[in-house]
Amino acid sequence: MKTAIIIRHIAFEDLGNLAPALKQHDYAVTYIEAGYDDIMQIDPLVADLVVVLGGPIGVYDESDYPFLSDELNFLESRLNLDLPTLGLCLGGQLIASALGAKVYPGTQGKEVGWAPIDLSEAGKHSPLAHLAPDETSVLHWHGDTFDLPNGSTLLASTSKYPNQAFSWGKHCLALQFHPEVTARGLERWFIGHASEIASTPDVSVNQLRLDTKRYASRLEIQAFKLWNAWLKTLV
Template sequence: MFQRRRSAVALRHVAFEGLGLLAPIMEHEGWNVSFCEAPVDDLSHSSIRDADLLIVLGGPIGVYETDSYPFITREIDLLERRLAQGLPTLGICLGAQLMAKALGARVYAGEVKEIGWGSVTLSDAGHASSLKPLAEGSPVLHWHGDTFDLPATAAGLASNENYENQAFAFGNNALALQFHLEADPRQLEEWYVGHAVELAAAKISVQELRAKTAEVSKIVARQADRVFTRWLAQLGQDQSTSKAAQAR
């Protein structure tokens, strides 16, 4: 029986921060993905507003910088609508912060800039979620200076020594990741160039970061596949259940 491929839209803020390791997983799991350039495209278009899945990617700006970047307000409005309707939504780094803001939480500059490979500690809810493969101290890429409070209606999934909120779930269809589980080690050379000023200001050695990336490259590919495949499969089950209930 023919099964319709579902549609996903990825909101991109800078060209070099794309889907990374998530791209082949989406293809394998039967998703058609199109990109929207968040700063310039019409975020109210039905193809974005009603996509089967919305993925909001990272970027080097703050949620609170709406005076400089007015499109942020339109992104928050879009996320408020999708989250209120329980539509599948994935936020990564800036995307996670935008989701937190859309759910009424505070987003603000943190005390520590995290750039580099580290781990997270899962909460009980995290262990029961699609993030379970990260339970053994698996390496994830941190690249942020801002943080957020946990939305009142969300379940905290992960933390580390610097930040209490590293991931949360909202209902069954929304996942927010402060860290970059999708980061493809082969594509990080573009990040080193694109974030050159930030890396220099933070006194981060590109050579050391590159060496650590090479060390963890095989591990992060496997864990991205395990986590995202689990989460996407869960979406399929939730949507199928919902449609079956509506058909009764």
Template structure:
């Protein structure tokens, strides 16, 4: 019997990427909830077996400008209080952190490009070890604090908090382990063209790095996510 995985998607090109194959292999049927199209109140926050909250170009603290963020936070607070399996990427990780009571704030620096993580001792002992020395895709200007009761798993020189785990069932990563840089990455360069121009990042350099690191990141990201799914503690 298929299990259900719901992905909360904020922009069309920031999808599950290489994670879709992992979910299919683990017996999940994937449903996308597109924010701004589908109403999150129609999604049951506790009974849904797995929720993945994807990235997006807004800040958690912009609830007055983007009211859907408040709705997502309410949804996540209910879900996390029940310790239901939830994985967050970039904005998704920030939303999970905020729903757990942590602050999210701008760092003052855009971290965009492929670079490896520095894993903490806890990160090396956890599923992130699959990403050790692998250049992952960074694309953010905000950072979450580590929620109370969570373990800090990774950092970079630009961003001290790159990943956390809150027990076995909740994990958030600031970077993008899901991106399939070998397929579909051009959509990122088009969709974020204005941001890249504003911060002086050359899309040609990003494209070249995606070609150089894409397959390795895809394989390592899939291994990391597959192990996390396999370790979930659900009734």
């Protein structure tokens, strides 16, 4: 079997609907718990795929969370060789930073909730075409944003934050939003992110749950198509 290392920053932000796609493509999954497991003991070049998941901290919080420096070094080693790497939300921001781009708090407020993405022309001809706005909405949950790294290709935007997804090289994909979520899994998010929900204007658990009921099942279908299409490019 192929190997996939999954870097997880908080327990309930896991692979979600990406897990069955990895299983179908014969990946054996190993979770690395950021801040608990020592990523420096792992060879960044060994795994066939690395997936870096989301979390409620910032790339620039290295003084409070020193393990972020190790993660960035780990990613730089993989990206220097263009090895298959996927980043989701914080993971996408870490990839952007590892490629030399700036990551910083957004100036338009937090983007939390369900909404469609707008695809660039390149995005329309990429696996993200399965998440076109006429196909589904996706979950957004971030307050930070990033500049596009040199040599990357913008794939998706929203009106609030234009840099929502990019590809780099042949085997790297970074997403600001969360196509991996499931309706069942999001119930854990609503508990774990209770303080953030309560402190974010115009966001409530009730509305998030209603929108999840409306959009999540469709997203799971389209996200599986996205993962399948992208994983096929790694062969």
